[in-house]
Amino acid sequence: MIKKTPTIQEVARFSGVSTATVSRALSNPERVSESTRLRISEAVRVTGYTPNQSARSLRQKTARTILVALPDLRNPFFSTILDSIEREAVLRGYGVLIANRFSGDDSGRRMRDYFLSNRVDGLLLFDGSVDLAQLMMLTGNPAPVPLVVACEEIPTAPFHTVRTDNLYAAEQATRHLIGLGHHGIGHIRGPVGNVLTGEREAGYRKAMADAGLAVRSDWIFKGAFDMDAGHAAGQLFAALADRPTAVFAANDESAIGFLSALNQHGIACPRDVSVVGFDDLGIAAHVLPPLTTMRQPREALGRIAAGALIDVIEGQRRSRLPMHMVLSSELIVRGSTSPPAHRAIAPEAAVQLQ
Known part of the structure; x- marks a missing residue:
């Protein structure tokens, strides 16, 4: 028996809101309250609902996908972060691609391949060892790639960052x-x-x-x-x-x-x-x-970093100055x-x- 694909109506029923509110939360999350947004996020997770990324991409000429670059996928530190990134991305109507061990001599070529092939719209970078010159080429004019650096800050680099102190x-x-x-x-x-x-x-x-x-x-x-x-x-x-x-x-x-x-x-x-x-x-x-x-605060770090990158992609962060967000750890x-x-x-x- 073929399992029925989850619908937006199921998400609405589970979260106790209208389908219009679910649609608004997925496309313009800033227009709904935080409590409603969290209920819808949980409903999306439980039901397994996935927005129609292909149709959106064709309409908007974007991939509706972000690339997450990690230094070592085997490290269990990243599991909670990746989970919260995916939850936030799905809530905003984006998919997630993961690249492991992105550093090295061919890092620039690999990054260009992702973006030239229109597979991703922005980069969430967790690897501070990536060559700065390569990143500057990628994020410079005439077609700058949206980039947020998380966890491992790159000193002196003019990038948006989300990290802990x-x-x-x-x-x-x-x-x-x-x-x-x-x-x-x-x-x-x-x-x-x-x-x-x-x-x-x-x-x-x-x-x-x-x-x-x-x-x-x-x-x-x-x-x-x-x-x-x-x-x-x-x-x-x-x-x-x-x-x-x-x-x-x-x-x-x-x-x-x-x-x-x-x-x-x-x-x-x-x-x-x-x-x-x-x-x-x-x-x-x-x-x-x-x-x-x-x-x-790994869950918050992943959620905030993913949200910040999508804001940049969608033009909601227009300041010329890079954002630097520092989260606190707890003993x-x-x-x-x-x-x-x-x-x-x-x-x-x-x-x-x-």
């Missing part, structure tokens, strides 16, 4: 450890050359400097935003004769890999070392111990952090004891 969030994570009484705090970095790596390490260093605490080079571990790199950092940590009592990892995957290595060496968390991650992946609450982490405290078992003696107290 990584530096301040890393400060918060480190201050949490300092507030628990930790004086020796290490850091697992992200990949070399990544803008997020630099911002999160800068936040860690700022919190340490503000507290008058030293940053030791042997307590800074190489990373790559994955579990293998975190596990390797854990092996190096276990081999140290003098270990920090706490570690801030640049993302959850590396923190989880680090916890795995600790377990292999019989090092207990948080008794022997407290660990903080970054992102709040779905698995973070279910590892042992549950991971304290900085929760990035989620779980079982991987606690006061150190043996509090270090403060430097000034040590002087008095001599």
Whole structure:
């Protein structure tokens, strides 16, 4: 039996509004209230309704499709973001294409191919390593491509951006450890050359400097935003004769890999070392111990970034100045952090004891 294609009438019934309101929300979402818009978005998701993109494209001479370019589709960090992007795009009457690992020498050619073939109307870029010169060519006259950069800001580039304040969030994570009484705090970095790596390490260093605490080079571990790199950092940590009592990892995957290595060496968390991650992946609450982490607002980030790009495509954002939206992260405290078992003696107290 052939399954019946969902209709706009079903969306209207599910959301409790008229078909005209559904149509208005899909074509001009700014004309309906936020609560109505969210009800219709949920109805679209549940019913599986898809607007007739082909007919719209023929009428408006557009593809009604956005391209989402990711640095690594395997990273679970992007799952919630992609879900919210697709929900927002469908609500606005757009489809979504995904390009993985968009950087490299042929990135300019690949981007031009997408747009010259009229397959997409705009680019939502999550990869800050794409060559800036290639992007400038793509977004320059005579036919500029609408572009919004999300998550990984490209410094000095004149593009619309939607991101979180990584530096301040890393400060918060480190201050949490300092507030628990930790004086020796290490850091697992992200990949070399990544803008997020630099911002999160800068936040860690700022919190340490503000507290008058030293940053030791042997307590800074190489990373790559994955579990293998975190596990390797854990092996190096276990081999140290003098270990920090706490570690801030640049993302959850590396923190989880680090916890795995600790377990292999019989090092207990948080008794022997407290660990903080970054992102709040779905698995973070279910590892042992549950991971304290900085929760990035991934759903909001994807929704806002997709909406901003579609606004640019449709000419609703006419300002010559680029939009820069910064979202806040939230500290989620779980079982991987606690006061150190043996509090270090403060430097000034040590002087008095001599």
